[in-house]
Amino acid sequence: MPGLLLVNPNTSAGVSGLLQQHMRLALGDAAAVHTLTARFGAPYIACEASYAVAQHAVLDAWAVAQAQGLAPSAVLIGCFGDPGLFALREGAGVPVGGLAEAAFAAAARHGRFAVVTGGERWKPMLQRLAQALGRGERLAGVHTVTPSGAELLADPQGARALLAQACREAAERFRADAVVLGGAALAGMAADIAPQVLVPLVDSVQAGAEWARAAVAQPLAQDAPAGFGVPWHNVSPELAALG
Numbered sequence: 203m204p205g206l207l208l209v210n211p212n213t214s215a216g217v218s219g220l221l222q223q224h225m226r227l228a229l230g231d232a233a234a235v236h237t238l239t240a241r242f243g244a245p246y247i248a249c250e251a252s253y254a255v256a257q258h259a260v261l262d263a264w265a266v267a268q269a270q271g272l273a274p275s276a277v278l279i280g281c282f283g284d285p286g287l288f289a290l291r292e293g294a295g296v297p298v299g300g301l302a303e304a305a306f307a308a309a310a311r312h313g314r315f316a317v318v319t320g321g322e323r324w325k326p327m328l329q330r331l332a333q334a335l336g337r338g339e340r341l342a343g344v345h346t347v348t349p350s351g352a353e354l355l356a357d358p359q360g361a362r363a364l365l366a367q368a369c370r371e372a373a374e375r376f377r378a379d380a381v382v383l384g385g386a387a388l389a390g391m392a393a394d395i396a397p398q399v400l401v402p403l404v405d406s407v408q409a410g411a412e413w414a415r416a417a418v419a420q421p422l423a424q425d426a427p428a429g430f431g432v433p434w435h436n437v438s439p440e441l442a443a444l445g
Contacts (some may be wrong), residue, residue: 204418207274209263210236210386211256211281214245214352217386221280221407228411233418236272237280238263241438246352246387248321253285255309258437260286261430264294265440276417282351282384282406288334290399293430293444297417302328304413305406306337312402313379314342315385316372318349318365321329328384343376352389361388366395373401380404427429 208225210218222237229235231410240259243270244252260279267274276297279287284300291298309315317328325344332341347354347368354361365388369381383392392405 203231203232203238204275205273206233206235206414206418207264207267207272207277208235208280209260209277210237210239210262211243211263211279211285212245212247213240213254215239216355217246217280217352220355220389221386225411225414227279228408229415232415233275236267236274238267241266241437244275244295247281247283247285248350248356249323250327253283253327256281257289258286258287260290262438262441264290265438265444268444269440276414278414279415280386280410280411281409282371282386283324284331299410299413301410302331302384303335303386304384304409305404306332306335306340308409308412309380309382309404310337310340314340314377314380315380315382315404316342316376317344317382317384318368318372319344319383320347320349320354320388321347322346342378343372345372345375351385354385355387358391362391362395365391366398369395369399369403373399382406382409425438 218237218239225235243255243259247256279300282301284302287300325346328344332338382404384406389407392403396403429445
């Protein structure tokens with residue numbers, strides 16, 4: 203059976219468990235899912251500094267997977283923001299995707315899309331990512347709510363009411379053809395509030411699962427061994443060994 207390596211770039215075991223649960227349910231027999239949680243960094247990524255550290259943590263997690271002998275058919279970065287996406291693609295030798303990239307692609311099929319997520323400082327970060335992924339022209343706008351994804355997860359009932367209102371406002375304000383509900387901690391909430399939103403609502407975790415299903419079915423052909431070719435200093439032994 204093909205394998206999917208799911209990397210949680212934050213240090214929250216609870217988020218890892220939620221991602222694992224939803225990914226296994228979505229993929230079924232299509233792939234075995236192995237989840238790794240960042241060994242260092244922030245419990246929730248919500249600013250430039252925590253995002254920068256998470257990029258390192260993603261590379262470290264990949265190195266750990268290699269040291270453990272895992273040979274996944276694809277890697278999915280389980281953070282709406284995709285830290286380390288471009289760096290890991292350079293040396294993984296297998297398809298690498300992220301929740302934001304997958305969700306942007308799914309939403310763009312409907313036309314211009316808006317994004318709703320938790321954490322006010324995510325707005326410029328997601329705008330920059332959309333440009334880097336070639337989705338800048340399709341991104342109609344980013345609407346953030348004040349609570350972070352972790353805070354929303356702590357109050358699911360209140361989160362659903364707040365996010366439903368935010369999605370309606372984003373669709374109307376930005377005249378969007380679809381709305382992305384972004385955040386690993388918000389997995390499954392889109393299905394609950396979709397009837398309250400007048401445009402298609404994309405769950406970033408579900409979009410990531412759909413990407414993963416396609417990726418493990420058609421893995422990349424890799425002629426050279428995976429690695430980065432960098433003489434690392436003072437990093438983890440696993441990352442140093444990977445080079």
